[in-house]
Each structure stands twice: as structure tokens, then as C-alpha cells.
Amino acid sequence: MLRHLDIRDVLIIDRLELEFRPGLNVLTGETGAGKSILLDSLGFVLGWRGRADLVRAGADEGEVVAVFDLEADHPARAVLDEAGIPAGDELILRRTNRTDGRKTAWVNDRRASGDVLRALSDTLVELHGQQDDRGLLNPRVHRDLLDSFGDLGPDRAATRTAWRALAEADKALTEAEARLAAARDEEDFLRHAWDELEKLAPEPGEDADLDTRRRQMQAGQRIGEDVQKAAQALGPGEGAEGRMGDALRWLEAVADKAGDTLDAPIEAVTRALAELGEATQGVETALETLAFDPGELERVEERLFAIRAAARKHGVAPDDLGDFAAGIAAKLAALDKGAGDIAALTSARDAARADYDAAAARLSAARARAAQALDAAMGTELAPLKMERAVFATEIAPTAPGPEGVDAVTFTVATNPGAPSGPLNKIASGGELSRFLLALKVCLTRDATGLTMIFDEIDRGVGGATADAVGHRLMTLAGEGGQVLVVTHSPQVAARGAHHWRVEKAVSGGQTRTRVTPLDAAARIDEVARMLAGETVTDAARAAARALLGAPRAATSSGATG
Template sequence: MLRSLDIRDMLIIDRLELTFRPGLNALTGETGAGKSILLDSLGFVLGWRGRAELVRAGATQGEVVAVFDLPADHPARAVLDEAGLQAGDELILRRVNTAEGRKTAWVNDRRVSGEVLRALSDCLVELHGQQDDRGLLNPRGHRALLDDFGGLAPQLAALRTAWTARARAAKALAEAEDRLAALKSEEEFLRHAVAELDALDPQPGEEAELDTKRRRMQAAERIREDIARAHAALGPGEGAEGRMGDALRWLDGAADGADGRLDAPIAALNRALVELGEAVQGVEDCIEALDFDPAALEAAEERLFAIRALARKHGVLPDDLGGFADDLRARLSALDAGAHDLADLRAALARAEAAYDTQAAALTAARHAAAERLDAAMAGELAPLKLDRAAFATGITPAEPGPEGRDAVAFTVATNPGAPAGPLNKIASGGELSRFLLALKVCLARGASPLTLIFDEIDRGVGGATADAVGRRLADLSHSAQVLVVTHSPQVAARAAHHWRVEKRVADGATLSSVTPLDDGARVDEIARMLSGDTITDEARAAARALLAG
């Protein structure tokens, strides 16, 4: 509910503070007194696009503050949460417009963008007038209005779930088909590469091992001849070991006649022979280790070169060839299993589409039933508004499937029997359109509305009993929502629970607008003025009292 509106230096308003009430609030006054300025100012603080020049002449800036009550379950709280704003029991909107045209907005003392204001306004205020393009006249919103009237939220939620599942299944199938098509384009490469890798079967670390083995065999080929010569020089026979053995035998034979002088040399030779034997054994072990088959060197080189060539071919490291082969095998397996997987995914999509079709058909049937109820309710509302010859119809036609079904909904009217039906704003005249919108809003109201409903001269072009019917419908509507009506009709103003008069005055050469709340006595005079004009007669006051008495 809009609780208050504080306007400073906007157009011809210098300072104005309004406190609104629940129920039907009426704003009346002479043409040009400034009633539309109030709506312009409210639209400004709500972020609506309107007049470019709003700041009062001579002022540096204009400011509007709107305060709304915010119950715990109000939908505006979701907008605040998404914007990262705290929400209390009241919502304070403030917007400033400088004389240079710069606009700045705050919500609960936090600076926000115009987009946040407009998102909040959709949850706070709904404006209806003869040029209404935000609500009932916009066919894009008719389906949502019908669903709300029919209480179809549960069916709609189920359909959105089915649509999401359908879209997910379709996406999974499309992605699988794309993957399979990509794999098919490289099938020949995959099969050849996997066969080549399987035939070679490279192992992690094998390339380094083969390189070491190859280097060792190449080195052995170069040094084996020198080691063999050394072995011949050290070994028995003509080698050092044989000659030292001969020398030791000769010295042993001569030792007895040398009076102990050969004992030390003989001991040294024995030690030398032991060391020499170890050296010979080591050389022999080396010769044995260096002994290799030339064919083994050739085989090692061939495998090493094959591994390195395959690694260069596929652009990977030699040690990564095994993992690369595993990846190619997985892609090949996916290709071989692709047809079976596609069949499963197509079956899943068919099930999802069938579930969506079932839910969509049920929602379509529910919408047709709701449309019949709405048309009947509208017929009952149009007669008192002197539109009994008009026909209202809720048209439901097939549309492209989507998360909200496969129905297009449009409200149409035929103002005279036999006349073709068409959109509200194309067929109805200004006065008729006002009454159609009011009747439709009354029918669509369900329970307590979180919106403040504003009707801008919606009674224009009607009078007498029809204007009284308009007032009664607005009063009925105000039982479930706060209603503000800008009106020139005394019959409508008399139905209001709260009444303000908008006046224009000239002070110090400046034209200013003011708004005055009216008590019972002042209301009689204002409604009498609306009935009789500038000269208020006793008869006009009596007629005003009769209207107020209802």
C-alpha cells in the first residue's frame, strides 16, 4: 500500500506531503490544477519514463519520496533480495532530478539504478487509464492475467518443470549427435592410429630405457678391443699374471740359499698376485658385460626411433603415448557405442515430449475453462456500466510451445452486435475503453492485491447512472486493494473513502499546485462544485449530500 508521497520542486509543486489510506482514494479538481503532475511525480520515483523536464522553474533540483507498507509476503521483497537490499516493514523510494537532467535514486537509503526502481514498481503500483500500455491493454500479459484469474499456478509450475526436462533431453540428444558427427569425421584416423599404437604398445619410461641401452652398446663397441688387450697383458701365460707366477716359483727355489733375504720380496709378490687376480677378474667381468649381439643394438635403435617418430606424429611426449592411446580408444568406443546411446537419448526425449504434451494439453483445457468463467463474469460487469450490447471474449489460439504452454491469449471486444471483435484498444472508444478496463480489473481481482491500483480519469466520457456504476465498481475493487482514482465525476468521488482536492494558485507571480484533504463538510462543497460548476447552490449541496449518502 502507498502510505505517503512527498514532492518537492516538481513542475508547479513547491512542496507537497500526501498521506494515503487503504480503500478508495479520490483526487479531484479543475482541469489543469495539477492532478496529472501527482501521477507524473509518482511515476518519476517509480522509475517510469515520462516527461523530460520535471524540475520546478528556479529550483536546482526536484525530489520525490514514496513510502510503501511492505507485508512479510509482499513480492517486492524478492526484487529487494535480488538487488542485495534489506527489507523492513516499510519501503522508502527516493529519487532526485537536477535542473541539468541528472537523475539519482535510493531505496531504503541505498543508491540503486532505474532498472531496480522499475522492477519494484511492477510489484507496487498498477496504472490504468485510457492510454494504458502497462497493464490490461498489452496482449503480451493477457495469458498471465488469465492464469491468475483461473488459479492455474500449480498447473503452470508443473508445465515449466516438464518444459525444462524436455529442453534438457533435447540438449543432451543434440550434443550427443554433434559429438558422434565429429567422431565419424575422424573415424578413419582413429582406427588407424589405435591400430598403430596397439601394434607398437609403447610403455611409460621405455624411451629413456632404450636410449640408455643403445648408448651403452654403442660405447661397448668402441672400448671392448682395448679392454681385451689389457686382459691379455694382465692374464696368465705371456701376461703379467703368468710372468709374476714364474718369478715367484724361481724365487721360492732360491730362497733357501738366500739366508732370508728373499722372504720379503716373495711375500710382496704373493700380495701382488692376489691384487692382480682381482684386477683380471674385474676386467673379465667387464668384457662379459660388454659382450652383446649387434642385432640387439639394431633392434633397440629401431624401436627407439619408432617410439619417437610416433610421439612427433601425434604431438605428445614419448611417455604420454600410452595415455594418448587410451584417449583414442575411448573416442573409438564412443563412436562404436554412439548408435545405441542415441537411441536411448531419443527415447528419453520422446518421453519428455510426451510428458510436456500431456501437461500442456491439460493447461490448455484449464485455460479454456477459465476463459469461459472470465467471459461470463465480464458479461455480468458490463451491463451495469451501460455496455450490455458489447461482447467480451477471451481468445485462445495455438502458439509456439514454451515454458508457459502453447497457447496465445488475447482479450477482444465487439462493441455492437454483429460487429467484428478486435483488441480492446483498437475497437473501444475512449469512454467505452475506460469501462472495459474497469470491468476487467474487477473480474481479475482475486483476494487482497499487493498492488496499489491507480485509475487516471477512467470515468471520462460517462455520467449519470453509468458514472455511478463506475464508482460502485471502484469501491468494490478497493475492498481487496488500495485504489487511487483521478476523477471529474461527482458520482465516482462520492464513493471514495478518502477525498483530496487539487488546486492551482498564484503566489508571488508563480503558479503553484496544492492538495488538500477534505473533511465531510468540504467534501459536500467539492462534490457540489463538480455538479454545478463555480457557483455552488444549495440544490447542488443537497445533491452532493444525496450522492455521499449513497
Template sequence: MLRALDIRDILLIDHLELGFEAGLNVLTGETGAGKSILLDSLGFVLGWRGRAELVRSGAAQGEVTAVFDLPDGHAAFAVLEEAGIPQGSELILRRVNTSDGRKTAWVNDRRCSGDVLRALSEHLVELHGQNDDRGLLNPRGHRSLLDDFAGLGPKLAELRGLWRARAKAASELMAARKAIEALREEEEYLRYSVAELDKLSPKAGEDEALDRQRRQMQGAEKVRSDIVRALSVLRDEKGAEDSASEALRWLEAVGGEAAELLVEAIEALERGLNELALASDAVEDTLRAMEFSPAELEACEERLFAIRGLARKYEVQPDALAEHAETLRTKLEQVDASDAELGALEAASKAADAAYRAAAEALSAARHTAAAKLDAAVMAELAPLKMERAVFTTELTDGEAGPEGSDAVSFVVATNPGAPAGPLAKIASGGELSRFLLALKVCLTGGASDVTMIFDEIDRGVGGATADAVGRRLRALGEGGQVLVVTHSPQVAALGQHHWRVEKNVTNGQTLSTVKPLGVEERIDEVARMISGDTITVEARAAAKALL
């Protein structure tokens, strides 16, 4: 609900503070008094596009502040959360327009863009007038209005989910087809390469091991001859081992005092013989390990060169050949499994499409049922508005499938029996259009609303009992909510629960607009003025009292 509106230096207003109430609020005044300025000011703070020049002549800047009360669960909270703006039960919008055209906006003292203001305004205010394309006259919004009337929110949420699932399944199928098509183009290459790599079956680290083995075998002959000589020195007749053994025997044969002197020498020779034996065994083991045939060297070199050749061919490191072979094998397995994979994805896509179409058909059926109910409800509202001969129809046609189904919805009217039906905005005259809009709004609202509804001279062109019927429906719309009406109709003004008069005065050569809340006696005078004009007669006052 709009609780307060503060306007400073906007057009003909220097400073104006307004406090609004729940129910039906009416604003009246002479033509040109400035009623439209209030709407322009409200539209400015809500981010709507309007007049380019708003700043009052001579002022450095103009400023508008609007304060709204938000009940728990109000849709505006989602917009505030997404924009990262502090939340509370009170929402304060402020926007400044400098004389050079720059505009700056704040929401709850947090700087924001015009887009945020407009997103909030969608959940705060509805403006309806005879030439308003933001409201009921815009055919693009007729489907959502019908859905709201029918309470189809849960069905719409379900259908949006099915649409996303359908799109995802179709996307996955298309991606799989492209990927498999690309793989099939290289199937022959994959099969040849996998067979070639599997035949060689390279292992990680094998290149280094073969290279080391090859170097060992290439240098083994020269090294082996040196080792053989060393072994012959150790073990051959008159070699080191035999010479040491013979010396030990001679020393052990020595007796007498000399034997005691040779103990240490004998022990050293015994130790040396043991070490010589160990060295001989180690040299002999090395010789056995270095034994190879020329065929072994040839086989080692062939495998080493084969591995390195494939590495160059596939442009990978030798150690990465095994991993590359596994990658190619995986691609080949995908080709081999492609028929089954595509079949599963095609089945999933068909199932998702069938689920979406079934839900869309159910939603369409619900819309057709709701359309008949809405038509009957609007026709029932038109009779008291003196349009019992008019025909209102909610027309559903097939459109392009989307997340909200494939129904195109349009409100069409025929103002008289036998007259051609057409779009609401094109067929009805000014007075007829206002009554169509009001009847529609009464039916679509269906109770309390969290949105402040503003009707700008929607009663233009009607009077008498019809104007009274318009006023009663506007008052009904205000029950449990808030309605602001700019009106020239005394019947409508008399039904308002809160009344403001807009006046234009010239003070010190400066023209300014003011807005004054009216008490009981002042309301009588204002309604009487609306009946009789500038000169308020006794009869006009009596009529005003009767209306009030």
C-alpha cells in the same frame, strides 16, 4: 503500499509532501489543476518513460522521492537482492532530473539505474487508464493475468522446468549427432592409425632406451677390444695376477729373520691378489654384458627408426605415441558405440518432449477451464455497471510452444448482442472501456494486493448509478490494499476513504499546483463543486452530504 510522495521543482510544483493511506484514496480538482503532474512525478521516480521536460522553470533540478511499505515476502525484495541493494520493510526511491536533462536515481540511498527502478515498479504500482498500454489493455500480458486468476503458478513452474529439460535433451542430441558425424568422417583414418600404432605398440620412454642401447652397441667393438687386452694382462700366463702369485710364493718361502721383515709385503701382495681377482671378474662380467650380434643392432635401429617415423607422421613426440594411440582408440570406440549412444539420447529427447507436451496440454486444459470462470465472473461484474448486454470472452488460440506453453490468450469483447467481437482496446468506447477494465480488475485481483493500483479517470464518460457502481468496486479493490483514483465523478469521490484536492494558483506571477488533504466539511464543499460547478448551491451541498 505507497506511504509518501515528496515532489520538488517538478513542472508546476515547487514543493509538495503527500502522505497516502491504505484503502481508496481519491484525488479531485478542476481540469488542468495538475492532477496529471502527480502521476507524471510518480512515474518519473519509478523509472517510467514520460515527459522529456520535467524540471520547473527557473529551477536547477527537479526531484521526486517515493516511500513504500513492503510486507514480508514482497516480490520487490528479489529485485533488491539481485541488484545488491540493502533491504528493509521501508523502500525509498529517489530520482533527480537536472535542467540539462541528466537523470540520477537512488534506492535506499544506493545509486542505481533506471532499469532497476522499472523492475521494482512492476511489483509496486499498477497504472490503469483508458489509454494505458502498461495494464490490462496490453494483449501480451493477458495470458499471465489468466494464469494468476487461475492460480496456475505451480503448474507454470513445473512446465518451465520441463521446457528447460526438453531443450537440454534436444541440445545434447544435436551435439552428439554433430560429434559422431565428424568422427564417422574420419573412421577409416582412425581404424588404420590405431592398427598401425597397435602393431608397433610404442611405450613411453622407449625411444630414449633404444637410442642409448644403440649407441652402446655401436661403440662396443672398440671398447671391447681394449677390455679384452686388459683382461689378458690380468689373467693370461705371465699376466699381472700370475706374476703377483709367483712373487708371493717366493716371498713366503723365505725363512729366518728376513721372513719377519717380509710380513707386511706379503700381506700387501695377498690384498692385491684379492683386488686383482675382483677386477678380473668385473672386467669379465662387462665383456659378457657387451656381447651382441649384428642382428641385435639392426633390430634395435629398425624399431628406433620406426618409432621416430610414426612420431613425425602423427606430429607428436616419440614418448607421446602411446597416449596418442589411446586418444585415437577412444574416438574409434565412440564411433563403434555411436548407434547405442544416439539411440539413448533420442529416447531421452523424445521422453522430455512427451513430458513437456503432456504438462502443456494439462496447463492448456486448466486455462480453458479458468477462462470460462473468468468470463462468467466478468459478466457478473458488468451487469451492475450497466453493461449487461455486453459480452466478454477470454479467447485461447494455439501459438508457438515455449516455457509457458503454447496458448495465446486475448481478451475480446462485443459491446452489444450481434456486434462483432474484437480486442478490448479497439472495440469499447471510452466509458465502456473503463468499465470493462474495472470489471476485469475486480475479478483478477480477488482480494488483498501488495501492489498500489492507480486509476486515472477510469470513470470518465459514466455518471449516476453507473458511476456509483464504479466507485463501489474501486472501494472494494482498496480493501486490504491501496487504490489511488484520479476522478471527476462526485459519486466516486464520495466513496473515497481519503480525499485530496489538487489546486492551481497564481502567486507573484508564478503558477503553482498544490494538493490539500480534505476534512469532512471540505469534502462536502469539494463534492458539491463537482456536482454544480464553480457556484456551490444549497442543493449541491445537500446532494454532496447525501453522497457522503
């Protein structure tokens, strides 16, 4: 529970320290005295999103420190453990806000994010403000409140999981049906293209190979005759090889008669014949390479032109025709087995829908049980609040399926016997809404441990015996081992407090400051009398205040400085 609140340089507070205790803690004061600033400051250190201009004029930085006592099993310990922050019997939250808007937070002297603060705040404080009755008017909030009351988190989680699975199965089926429909639209084209490409059977790199062969054959056609003439000129018989062979025989025949004068020419001719032989062999090899069948050139050109025409037709490179054909084959295969796939996906979708329907039905049944329990608990709570004749009912009606199930939840009330029931915003008055809110919050937080409950003017719109009943319920709620802080303008509620502070403005040196003063027994009489009488406190008002405070419920507040 909240034990200490230290506020420095926030709005019109320069320095304020408050020590809170278990039980009912009451804060009173004139309208505009600064009570809301205290709640804004507490909300700031807890990470709540609120007003940004918190720094007091003339200061560089505002700071709020809140100290909470933690029991051994307090749920805040799980949040601290997940955040890697050591936990003890005391939890210290500190947060600063600079004039440039930068905010920095610490938890037990460890830097912490706003998300960690908000997660901790969910386990530490429950704030019920003047606008909380709007939640009672929102059917979506009604469903969340009912689920919270019934501890239906696991059933909701199971329903959300089943809904996601159904959505994914539905999406897979829809996409498959769209693909199949698109494939059927182009089925004729696909089958015609596949027939063409299957017959053509293009291979990777074939275009380049065919082009090379075509060029070679065309070149052979152009130069073949000249190479053949060169072969004849070099070859035996009338060619160079034959003539040089004759010359060598003639020289060798007379060499022995010429001494050594023909040796060198004979050697030179012999070498020339060897070189000539190599040249002749090379030319013959070239002739073999250039030799081609004219019909083969025609076949190569037809194949090359067919591949290139198919590539242009389908808008791909010739070497990509094979992959393109494979893609067409895959589409046709998917088309051929599409009906089977659709059937399987439909079956999976139907199974997912059955799972969702079952999860939603379990959640609906759990909500029905929780609604009965909530209605009974509300009946018990409304009687002490002077609404014993009111009938609170939780209505559950079908709604469109969604991640939270198939139920619409509405809180209805009949405020008088025989009167028709209806939504709270149409049946209940402002004061009745406040009491319904109090009763509902009591029901919803009944099992919470270590939670500080804060009520901001929960008693508005009521007075007299009804306000006294509200105060009595708050006192009882706080006396059940809890801590309740209430901001009130009701003297009946204020008189029920175990600890009482007065919030007021004071002007010093031309500057306005908020001051919070702990009240002893005598000061409490004056404050309650002021709340009864207004500006002029009469003896009759003091007597009435003593009467309100005369019961043993009244006690002296703990300290505060500011």
C-alpha cells in the same frame, strides 16, 4: 492499505504529507498541477523503475516515506520474513535519492534492496495508469492475465519444468547424434590407427628405455676392442697379472737367502697383485656389460624408430601414444555402441515430449475453464459500466510449443449486437478501452487482500452517465473493504469519492510548488463545479455540483499538509 505518504524535496514538492483512508480516495486538479508527481513519488518508494531526476532543484536529497497497515494474513509478511525483516501491524517504507543518483531504501528501519521493495509493492499496490490499455492490446499479456485470473501458477510451473526437461533431452540427443556422425566420418582412420597402435603396443617410458639401450650398444661397439685389449694386458699369462705372479714366485724362492732385504718388495708385489686382480675383475665386468648381440641392436633401433614414427604421425609425444591409443579405443567403443545410445536418448526425448505434451494439455484445459469464468465475470462487470450489450470473449488458439504451453490467448470484444468480434485495439474506442480495463482489473484483483488499487485517469474518454457508471463501480470496489486511489478529471467520478484532495501549483518567492489540499464539503462543491464549468465557476455549475454530491456517497476528506 496505504495510510500515510510523506514527500520531501521531490521535483516541485518541498514538503507534503498525505493521510489516506479506506474507501475511494479522489485526487483532482488542473492538468500539470502535479498529480503525476504524487504517483511518481509513490512508485519511487515502492522501488518501481521510473524517472531518475527526482530531487528538487536546490536540495541535496529527496525522500519519500510510505506507511501501510498490515493485516495478520497480509501477503507482504511472507516477503518480509524471507528478507529477514521484522513485521508488525505497520509497514514503513523509506527511500532517498541524492543528486548524484545514489538511492537508499529502508523497510521498518532495516536497509533493503530495490528487489525487496518491488516484491513488497506487488503485495501492496496495484497501479493502473493511462498507458495500461497497451497491456490489453498485447496477446502475450492476455495469456498472463488469463493465467493470473485462473490461478494457474502451478500448471504453468509444471509446464515450464517439462519444457526444460524436453529441451535438455533434445539437446543430449542432438549432441550424441553429432558426435556419432563425426566419429563415423573418421571411422576408417580410427580403425586403421587402432590396428597400428594395437600391434605396436607402446608402453609409457619405453622410448627413453630403448634410447638408453641403443646408446649403450652403440658405445659398446665403439670401445669394446680397446677394453678387450686392456683385459688381455692385465690378465694372466702374458698379461700384467701373469708377469707379476712370476716375479713374486722368483722373489719368494730366494727370500730366505737374502735375509730381510726382500721382505718389503715381496709385500709390495703382493699388494699390487691384489689391486691388479680388482682391476681385472672390473674390466671383465665391463666387457660383459658391453657385450651385445648385433641383431639385438637392430631390433631395438627398429622398435625405437617405429614408436617415434607413430608419435610424429599422430602429433603426440612418444610417451603419450598409449593415452592416444586409449582415446581411439574409446571413440571406437562409442561408435560401436552409438546406435544403442542414440536409441536410449531418443526414448528419453520421446518420454520428455510426452510429459510436456501432457503438462501443456492440462494447462490448456485449465485455461479453457479460466476463460469461461473470465468471460462470465467480465459480462457481470461490463453491465454496470454502460456496456451491457458488449460481449467480451477470450479466444484460445494453438501456437508453437514453448515454456508457457501451446496456447495463444486473445481478448476480443463485440461492442454491439450483431457486430463482428475482434481484437480490442480494432473494435473498442478509447473510452471503451478504459471501461474494459477497469472491468478486467476488477476481475483480476477480486480475491486480492489488503491491496491498494490506484487508477490514473481511468475515466478518460468518457463522460456523462458513462463517467458516473465508472465512478459508481470504483466506489463499489472501494466499498468492498478495499482502498482505491483515483486521479481523475471527471466530475462524476470525483463526486463518488469518500475522501477528496485538490492538487494545485502555487508560486511563492519566484518558485513553483505543488500543494495538495484536503477538501471539506463546501470546497468539494467548488472543485466539482470547476471541473464541470472550467475557469469560470457559475451558480449553475455549483448547483450541478451540489446535485452530484448530494447523495450520501459524498464525505469529507482526511487531512493533508503541503
